[in-house]
Amino acid sequence: MNKKKKILQTETVENVAIITLDTPGEKVNKLNEQLIDEFSDLLDKLGSDDTLEGALLISGKENNFIAGADIEMFKTRETAEELSELSWTGHEILLRVENFDKPIVVGIHGSCMGGGTELALASHYRIVSDHKSTKIGLPEVKLGLLPGMGGTQRLPRLIGIQKALPYLLTGKNMYSYQAGKTGFADEVVHQYAVKEAGIKAVKKLKNEKVSHPDKRSALEKVSESNALGRNIIFSQARKRTQSETKGNYPAPPKIIDSVEYGYKHGFEKGLENESRLFGELAVTPESRALVQLFFAMNASKKNPLEKKREIKKIGVLGAGLMGSGITEVSIEDEFHVWLKDQKLENAMKGESSIRENLDKKVGKHIISEFERDETMSSVHPTETYDGFEDIDLVIEAVFEDLDLKRNIVKEIEDVCPDNTIFASNTSSLPISDIAKNAKRPENIVGMHYFSPVQKMPLLEIVKTDQTADWVVATAFDVGLRQGKNVIVVNDGPGFYTTRILAPYINEALLLLEEGAKIEDLDSAMKQFGFPVGPVALLDEVGIDVGAHVADTLSDKFEARGAKTSKKSKELMDEDYLGRKNKRGFYKYEKGSKKKKEVNEKIYKYFGGTDRLSFDQREIQYRLSTMMINEAVLCLQEEILKNPTDGDLGAILGLGFPPFLGGPFRYIDRIGLESFLESMNTLHSSNGDRFKPADLLLEMKSSQSLFHPKE
């Protein structure tokens, strides 16, 4: 071995080798080639030393077992063959573990992901700590991959196909409670008992054959026991996957293929096939895009800014969906929140909605009832500014009305101390307009959250020319503590995310004016990879909000000759607000829950019920191009600092298809030439709104990429 410090430390207790994984200088353990080498040496030693009865593998890190394979390993490998080989190296070492003639036990405390989980699956016995930091997962699918170290073979064999598929196909976490329930864990113990339980397990396994708990239901056992039953399971899984991914993600179907292959051709062949599929997936553009996204997301979880100040108390104004969502993500990191609404009743309704969400976590055994109560004690519903005398940060989430927001700025400046940050959660009003008459415009910043706040990972921070550096740094820090991926953009109408959403929605409305069908538009864009279609989205966020955004941005668009639809304003005036008042593009009466039905009446405003069929490709081109070109304009106008923020913002805030990598990676991927070509076609047929951004033309002449290859 070279001089590098070792990852694995071994001590012998009662003839059991206790192997502690502790990667020097890192917060978490990652599976890399050094670890595999060291582990292989250790197995040699374990095999030759007759005094050793077996081994227990634990982690020396706090709340982490193994965070997964080191993704850097993928970067050095280009071809599918090289990546298949990498997977096969993993198989070899894990097969050695699995077939080892002395018991090898893992004691998992903390997060155990990907390769860590696969190592656990190959071991002879799994002990899982009941700590809330303990979560087990196979998140490879999120990177467009499959678990390439036996996960698709060993997990279904251990816990059953039907129990395993959801974990393989969604990458969701298995907490210790489920680890016990599914039979993944042979034992669930408290974190300080892991070592002792591990030693005992080695001794037990040495002397007797220990069978793993089979927690499958009787029905699951029957249907998984024969080829016919399994066929049904796989074909149903394929159907669901297809309907959820629209065929845009290559990994989930390959995962199902891999599991099925293993059942048809046996375990060994299954592993070989798994490696092959792994290599194939790893070189797909989808996986490459998702891996890049993963790196970008990690980067956006670190605050690069200095001068941040400590925040203890937050005031949230407006206890609606946004306000209570912001409150919920804040109290989870121990902020105290004064949740103010005009009426105490509304503030308390907001409080209760948070409590209901926490109750769901109690139901899933993620937190206890006591912890829920404790967390809830940080919410202080109120209808007055009493208590705001020492608030550090105010986030307003009131109605989108400039005068109202300016009044609130004044009120806050009157009651709060001089260094209180005022953050607006406006989705389109320029922050500098809100700050216009402020006494302390340097304290004013935009913190744009996305609905539902608990689920949407993005926070878009908007800074004006006047916003102080410490204010931006502090807002960034708050966002990170709220669990968000943060991007910082410059001020302007609609900032970045709303700015690029507006022409996209506008194009959908223009298409409707041209005679398109609502369902065609939505299904085309879902097929493209958006989670929700544009028309359904407009119903969700509210047609009035859409009208407001259009109003804020239309001058800007029209100035460059873009055609804008006035339909959302017209609809709003006719009391069509979308889902919130059950009058929208879709029907929201009770009973029509299952499948959304188009509200035919609304066609009255779009030339009547005789509709035309538009080609799916045309819809996709027109809508996506509007959004992507606008993103480039944002970069050109320096609303965006860099393309990475633009990609993250579009994916995490607007649901831009992650497998396409974001607007900028998308252009890089399909090639500037071809993007410009289709834009030019659209430009000539549909007018000036399809005029390519100047930046695109400059880049074409300099032959550059938004994301130059590393």
Added chain:
Amino acid sequence: MSESKKKKEIVFVNGGRTPFLRAQTDFKKFSAYDLGRLAIAGLIKKTKLDGSHIDHVYYGNVIQDINTSNVARESSMAAGLPDSIPATTLSMACISSNIALTTATDAINHGQINAAIVGGVEIMSDIPIRFRKIFRQKLLQTQKYKSPTDWLKFFKGLSPSDLLPEIPSISEFSTGETMGESCDKMAAKYGVKREEQDAYALRSHQLAFKATEEGFLENEIFPVSVNNGNSIVEKDNGVRPDTDMDKLAKLSPAFIKPHGTVTAGNSSFLTDGASAGLVMDKGFALNNGYKPKALIRSYTYVAQRPGDELLIGPAFAVPKVLDDMKLTLDDIDVFEFHEAFAGQMLTVLKALDSNEFAKDRLKRKKKVGKVPWDKLNHWGGSLSLGHPFAATGIRLVTTAANRLIKQDGRYALIAACAAGGQGHAMILERFNE
């Protein structure tokens, strides 16, 4: 404790409570722990308390839930106070939160601590109903059973009636008498008539209603959201502005039939509620920017043998604190007495105003004096607002402090009786610096 021995000055910064609700109404789903944490969280919010200033939580509770036997600790943590603050649950029947307050006062006086949260909670909607002793013992024995055949032993000697649970009654352990019975006897002994009692109860309801309408109580009530946020409780629900002498007269005696005088109408009712108050060393409070309402002056506890005079404690306690402060009833601007029963209140008032009682029982030459009606329980009392046993004490203190400010007075006298023949009195002085 005598006034002269005091080393430090101790202040009552502020206090408050949840609404007091009749048992089995909107709080019936809550446990004592829930109301306790809501009261403490409400206090934190009201006083803008920095949790790190608190050194101890003293919290009263009478009918204990076995799951939260130290309800002070659980409520304190769940209310978001730092984990490092120790918490003690105290129990002294209806004066449990008074003993919580004075224990804190003593600890501050001795320099042990600078600040404490005090209060108390009672949930009468959910009292622990137990199996009978024989069945409890059988159940506990089963923990030692090894084989299924051991279960045969279980049914041996067990009759079906043993399986019936027993609802605890609020009766005096030493005498077996319920409090209502004792009060009825005491009222008879002191010649307190039924009509007087009904009139007193009516007065209590009318004053409570007036104080609620005029918004005096709002200031000391922390709103609680119930039914998943679909409604907020902001007011007490036991106050009956619609009652009158005729209605009260129609009620039959509740405890001693048929000649008794204590009825459901002139007794306090089973109540759910919690209170919390902030008490601090004066210097510490002022240095940290708190605005105290009152100074805690003299206080005392007394006890007699339970029996005929179970609830007469205040008549013994009041003269002690007055003497200690060298004050007379004339010096007192605000009286806040706990109203367990109208009969009990009237007995106490009579005893205080009786030369005979003074000579025989207090060994004083002259009677203590007459408590002026216009200064007594002016914002209602336990008869109308309700009486969650361990919460009442801090309600009395909070209201007394607020009334001192509102009515521009100097001294307030608080008194309360309690099961076990015990009693308490305390003098507050308005904080005016």
